[in-house]
Amino acid sequence: MHLNEIGSLTVERQAREPVSRWQAPSEASATAATVTSNSELDHEISYAGRKLGRMRARTTGARATTGPYPDLLPQFARQCGRLVMRDRLEKWSLGRLGQPLRLIGLSGAMRDLDRFVEIASASPLPVLLHGEFGTEKLAAAAAIHCSGPRPEKPFVAVDCSDPDAAPADWLDRSKGGTLYLSAIDRLSSPLQSALPRHLPSRLALWPHTASQRAPRIIASTTLDLAPLVADGRFSRELAIELSVLEARLPPIRERTGDIAALMRDTIARLGYDADEKITQDLLSACLAYDWPENCAEFERLLARLATMTGAAPIDAAAIRRHAPLLAKGQSEPPGTISIWTPPRTTLLDRWALRAIDPDEDFAELDDTLAKALRHMGKRFEETIDLAELAAIGGVAPLRMSELFRSAIGVSFKKLLRQIRILAACERLASQPALSITQLAFEVGFGDLSYFERSFRSAMGETPRQFRQRRRLGKQAAPRPLLSDSGRYSSELRWEA
Known part of the structure; x- marks a missing residue:
């Protein structure tokens, strides 16, 4: 496999074991030229129509042109292209945003997200990302921007729950690039009314003269906008305008196959040896837990466990001591669940x-x-x-x-x-x-x-x-957060 400006990876079977060898770009070009003439299968590695490199495979006998090989190589090449762009996301976000953003895991849900990011990155259409608290909405938005044709242009992220300026300023700072509206479901009514005055309408829902430098719009939400629109709490026009391309970021509980990879990545980034820190106790506890706060909670608990155990493995005793909720498989602290908000609190x-x-x-x-x-x-x-x-x-x-x-x-x-x-x-x-x-x-x-x-x-x-x-009785009557004695009640539970 040869990747432009990156290098080449050669994998060969010796005896019954695969042996890999990596070559830098200067060494790889000669090898690539040598392999071409002997290759039985050859496929381009590309992403959103852009060439990234080539994938070549040689086999013995007639297996190269029969069986699954001709179909598997293009699929493998496509996935390699998407993994290359994940790597570029990490490097781009570290340089531009000061933090390395990652998309980790190869579960079906994450591969679906990779496919969506590739398609969306090649389009200027607005994107609406749905995801629970703590899912990788910022990483997905940044991936769409940096994988697109203008990664060097501005990427401006606005927290709609507490914006620091007015819509005119957001649009001005993101001209020619991407405006990411995080938590759009929490945008106040006055700002919902003000935003369209500065935003070109692709669907002609409001009058506006489009600018050639208008930014690409990506928004994210933790709530379904349709009920908010029906209740009059969110602008129908704005919701329609933003939701041209839509994707859902899967919560951790729906992608348990990624937990081992998430665990290794988190621990390695903290500077620890994942092989020494990860135990079956830790893996079992993480698989049994519901992760209501998703990746935000995952990184917090893993960082705590890795730090508090030092050089020692993270065993069952360490989990009980430093992350008791994880040990018990509880996703809600007992006695602290609000009785007038949904159980999945922020x-x-x-x-x-x-x-x-x-x-x-x-x-x-x-x-x-x-x-x-x-x-x-x-x-x-x-x-x-x-x-x-x-x-x-x-x-x-x-x-x-x-x-x-x-x-x-x-x-x-x-x-x-x-x-x-x-x-x-x-x-x-x-x-x-x-x-x-x-x-x-x-x-x-x-x-x-x-x-x-x-x-x-x-x-x-x-x-x-x-x-x-x-x-009007539209919600179950709550019991008080404090008991009659003024002490916090330990019996609070959500009542549907």
Whole structure:
């Protein structure tokens, strides 16, 4: 197999074992020329119509032109081309985004995703990526961009749950490249209305003069947009415009055949020897677990286990000590499931609920961060800033900010806001006559309009809509997050 500008891989059977040899580009060209004249099967390696190299195979007897070989070689060559582009994604994302993004695994679901990325990368049409929390939506979006004809052009990612500018700025920064709208299902109504004014409509759903430098649009969502459109919570025109090409990213529980590969990749990237760290206990535990937060949770737990066990293998005792939920096969912390949101809560919800729980000890966290989380859970109604938490933990504010992002994967501000939103939901459930203005101030929001925007962003509806739906009986009546004694209830469960 010869890959342009990369090199050649030769695999030969010696006795009954395959032996491989890799050659750099300078050595490979001579070998490639020699092999051509003797090759019995020859097939081009390409990707989205672009030539990447050649695949050549020699066999003995008549097997080269009969049996499965003529059909298998083109299939193998296509898959090799897709693996080459996965490698380019990792290198491109490290250089452009500062983090190596990967698509790992060869399950049927991941091969389907590879095929979609190849097709979508050659097209300028809008793409909508569906996927649960923690699936590789950013990696898929980046793969479509960097595998396309303009990988050197801008790739601008916007978090629609908390955007840092206006749509005009997003479009301007991504001219000629790709605009990736992450969590489009959480885009506020005002921004849903503003975005089309700057976005050319391919389906002529709104008037606009298309620009030759208009970016390619890729959006991702964790929710099905159709029910949001039906409820009036998402723009029908925008949903139709974005969903020309669509793909679903599979959750880990649907691709258990990739778990071993994900495990080896995660541990190797941490600098450990995967053969020494991985045990049958670890593999069995990972296969039995539901992974509700998908790759985000997988990497977090594997990083914790690999780090806490040092040079030792990750055995059953280590799993019980450092990742008890994984050992038990539980996908939800007992006593911390919200009774008014679906059981598959987000990472932000989980940490917010753990912070509220007075019995939570945060045993797996650094004591500095554990103190900060307990303080936030007790005092969320008050004004809290990062400097205050840093003083409680005895560290600098910058260090405290780094701990939030590296250890639990969320920022201090987002977590505090989510704690207050969850508290507001509980009070609306238990005190339906409470005014929205009073509620906002009781849970720590000093600005009513900011509270309403934050509530809608987190819950998908306004506080008034949330209360009205409960009054109309459209959702099961919840029990309080806190028991009558003010202690966190350990009996909370989702009730359909």
